[in-house]
Amino acid sequence: MPNPPTINGMNSAAHALRYWERKQDVVANNLANVSTDGFKAQHVFGKLIDGMSPLAQATSDLSTGTLHDTGNPNDLAIRGDGFLVVKGENGERYTRGGSFHIDDKKQLVDADGLPLLGEKGPIKLADGPFSIGKDGEVTQSGSVVDKLRMESAPKGTELEREGNSLWVPPATRSVMKPETRDLRQGVLEESNVNSITSMIDMVAIQRSFSAVQKSIQELDKSNQTITTDIARPL
């Protein structure tokens, strides 16, 4: 049986202020990425530690963003679960798709030049149009070039974000079955940030922040009463 924690009002209030500030950071980052293709919104929840003060906890909302047709054959989006794999500088990374292009080596690469990986490695294309099927099969002039790798993260795991629209794969990898894949060519997935709920969140955060601040002021006042009125020297 651990000792009951010493309850200090000031301390929990300071914790709460930090919690609301973190929540505001996350909302601001969601809003900054409202037009980033394939971006997944983050949500922050409070968790009570020993019934005392909230600890922030973040989860990613992995729902599919709005898909829109671009007509550009280099745009890829995934409907539903799953990630495409690119070769990052520090190993393989996950991406939700986006605008790819063909580099001077005729490989299909992302906006930062990282090659998209198929089962045989980077996708090497010849001149001319190519098509990508729902299951990631890349075909060009009637013959199959390669099949894009698609993997999924186990439910409930929080993938580490790396920035540049990339995610770090989990320790245990799982390849998606061809029938569960739904890759779309010529389509982009918009950010899934909902600007209306973000606005409401922002108002709530601000109000809660000032409410906690007020409680600190009240605690301060009562402390003042103790030091100035009760402990007045005789």
Place this chain on the structure above:
Amino acid sequence: MNPALRTAATGMAAQQTRTDVIANNLANVNTTGFKRSRAQFEDLLYQNIQGPSVLGSSESNTNPAIQVGRGVRLTAISRLNTQGALEQTGRSLDVAIDGDGFFPVQLPTGNTAYSRDGSFQISDQGVLVTSDGYQIGDGIKIPAEVTDVTISATGVVSGSKGQGGETEELGRIQLARFANPAGLEAMGQNIFAATPASGEATTGYPQDEGFGRLVQGQLEGSNVEIVQEMVDMISAQRAYEINSKAVKAADEMSQTATDMIR
């Protein structure tokens, strides 16, 4: 300082760039051979502000790490190289490329640039040039006495001398292709320069394998769609506004925090 301030500022800057790109697309809605661009964004690095922790003794109480992003950045302004609509002009020196390829043009510096704009002229030297006076390819001479200039789908330029004169071949227009045309550098004046990203130019004649065909008497219009740009502009403006609200909220929170000490 509240990091949300900076994060929201990157969001505002991103929407500003997006509006710049949209404005340029709209300004070029009637530019021959213009290709619309689109600003592309990526999220910035994430900061682990709280490592994974285990609370108490039970397994179920593990808390995953919290990652807070620090905003957004521009990764690319990508050009969409789709075919623009062909517009009938009836002018014999207007040529549109239907399909892949660029006209190679000679710059005064001696370098070669590339263009989709086929509104050609004849210079005072009698050479076929672009509307800005840059020579097409190695130079196709069109003598002053030649009247009916025809340009075939495969690029052969021919003309006849006077009424009922014999038709003779004057030259042939070549086209250039790139592995990654989106990587070409726009130089203004409807011309592009090759870059390491675009790869080396492959030259060939129109209607060769992979090359488009030429259409005389027509020009390729811009591929900008006004409705699409307007919708994008509205969404950019709203996103800018909401990011400015995030700046304001972060500022007011900082103020609330400073108000604690009277």
